[in-house]
Amino acid sequence: MSLVEKIKNLFGFMPADQQPSSESKPDPSPRSEPVITTPTPAPSGPPPAAQRREQVMRFIVSKLRAYQNEPETAPVGLRLGVLCANSEEEELYRVALWANQPERFQHELNRQLADNYITLPKNWQFEYTLSADELPDSTYREGNLSLVVIDKSKPDGTLLLGKIVTLVGQTEQAEYVLNPAQKATFAIGRGHTTQTTSGRVRTNDIVILNDDDPGFDSQKGEGNAAVSRAHATIRYDVGQKRYVLLVDAGGLPASGNKTKIMHPDNSVERADIAGMVYPLQDGDQIEMGGEVMLLFTLL
Missing domain, CATH: 2.60.200.20 (Tumour Suppressor Smad4)
Structure with missing residues (x-):
């Protein structure tokens, strides 16, 4: 090797035919194919608790249509019964009925009754029970809901077939x-x-x-x-x-x-x-x- 070549090697210069090709140079990091993910669509419609609340409201309003435009015979109280399949459903109904705000559900129900020309007395009572076994005896029953209508003259709410x-x-x-x-x-x-x-x-x-x-x-x-x-x-x-x-x-x-x-x-x-x-x-x-x-x- 000549003196010139030694000096080139010393300073890192190499002949063109000895330089590594970019084509043969190994890629230090392996490449992976990009993963295409489909975004999950956002759920549409009202949340589950709101749906249950609307279900209960429709049930009660439909059963009280006999009192439309008859405030003098309107009931003084309502007792709602809900049959829950499991603890998760029970908690869902608690949210739907605004369990932490006792008067809120009654206020909203009163508004919807008024929209349907059903006027209840000023101090009418509302209560509900959540059950895992069976619905209580009631005036009306539909699916997993029951309703006892408490009348001034007939507090037992019994029906005639x-x-x-x-x-x-x-x-x-x-x-x-x-x-x-x-x-x-x-x-x-x-x-x-x-x-x-x-x-x-x-x-x-x-x-x-x-x-x-x-x-x-x-x-x-x-x-x-x-x-x-x-x-x-x-x-x-x-x-x-x-x-x-x-x-x-x-x-x-x-x-x-x-x-x-x-x-x-x-x-x-x-x-x-x-x-x-x-x-x-x-x-x-x-x-x-x-x-x-x-x-x-x-x-």
């Missing part, structure tokens, strides 16, 4: 049990459903059969064409603890149909005023369209 039996005409069932714990109103009409003038679909609970309905028996007579698809409604009046009949638009004389109530004392009451409440007695017979006769009894 009723029954409708078909005497003349054809109905889907020979008899219907009226249980206010399940619902407070029972629509009567021809066919299962019909659309009202407002566009709402009405579902009949006591179904008068059409000629083309399954179960119609031509051997038992002709179809009940004189009965309207939205003829009448039986409602349980919680405050008065009685059943009443209301004639819907299709059951009024203006629609060419008639509705009568024949009482056990042989007196006959024409039900021909829209919005009028006609109290029902045990043993009343309800005639609709001159073709159908239903017997109302208390159980």
Whole structure:
């Protein structure tokens, strides 16, 4: 090696053919493929506690519709029962009912009742119980919720069961049990459903059969064409603890149909005023369209 080459080596200079290639130079840090992650979408809608709160509010409001525009008979107290499947659900309902702010839920419920024309007394009471075993005896029950309505004259909140039996005409069932714990109103009409003038679909609970309905028996007579698809409604009046009949638009004389109530004392009451409440007695017979006769009894 010449003196010049020694000096070059000493100062780190190398010939071009001896310098390491960038292509063969090892990468000190291994490269990995980038990981593409899909962002988790944020949950939509109200939180679970708010959903349970809305569920409870709807339940109570629906069961108190019998008190619309009747503040003089409104209940003085409500007892809510909630059946919880586990401790997590129990805690969820505690949040929904604002357990740490006892008056807040009652205030909000009072507002929603007022929006539905249901006015309770000034100092009405509200309480609730959360149970893991079974719901307590109650006035109303729906799913995992129960409600006891405390009335001034009937503090026990017990209910009366009723029954409708078909005497003349054809109905889907020979008899219907009226249980206010399940619902407070029972629509009567021809066919299962019909659309009202407002566009709402009405579902009949006591179904008068059409000629083309399954179960119609031509051997038992002709179809009940004189009965309207939205003829009448039986409602349980919680405050008065009685059943009443209301004639819907299709059951009024203006629609060419008639509705009568024949009482056990042989007196006959024409039900021909829209919005009028006609109290029902045990043993009343309800005639609709001159073709159908239903017997109302208390159980």
